[in-house]
Structure formats: structure tokens, C-alpha cells
Amino acid sequence: MKILPDDELKIAFLEALAELEDNECHRTRKFPKTRLHKVKGVKQAIYRADIDKVSGWRIHVQ
Incomplete structure (x- = not known):
């Protein structure tokens, strides 16, 4: 499990x-x-939402 590195990314x-x-x-x-x-x-409907573009944090939603 990855932990978010700082409070800014948590927010x-x-x-x-x-x-x-x-x-x-x-x-x-x-x-x-x-x-x-x-x-x-991708055949399935998968969406990507950026949390922070600079750091590369993203959420993938199906």
C-alpha cells in the first residue's frame, strides 16, 4: 500500500x-x-482523473 507523501497530496x-x-x-x-x-x-470503460499532474498521482475509475 502506498502512502501519500505529504499533506498537500492528501488534500x-x-x-x-x-x-x-x-x-x-x-x-x-x-x-x-x-x-x-x-x-x-482499452475495451472496458475506464476513466482517469488526475489528483496532481506534476507528481503523477491519478485515480482510475471503472
Whole structure:
């Protein structure tokens, strides 16, 4: 199990989860913080949401 290295990434992780649960973001299909998008080249519907683009932290959702 990986542990988030610092408090900034912990907060960014919670903000990303909050955005993914926000009905308004799903209604408008705009995800400014996580830039949620479908992963190309995979048969299954897998989406990627960035937690922190610089560090490479991401969430993959199926």
C-alpha cells in the first residue's frame, strides 16, 4: 500500500474525490480539477482523473 507523501497530496486527493462526486460536474461534464477523461485503447470503460499532474498521482475509475 502506498502512502501519500505529504499533506498537500492528501488534500488534493480529497478534493479530487469531492469533484468526482459532484453532481454539477457530471451534469455539465466539466471536471476542472481532475480533468476526468476516458482512457483510450482499452475495451472496458475506464476513466482517469488526475489528483496532481506534476507528481503523477491519478485515480482510475471503472
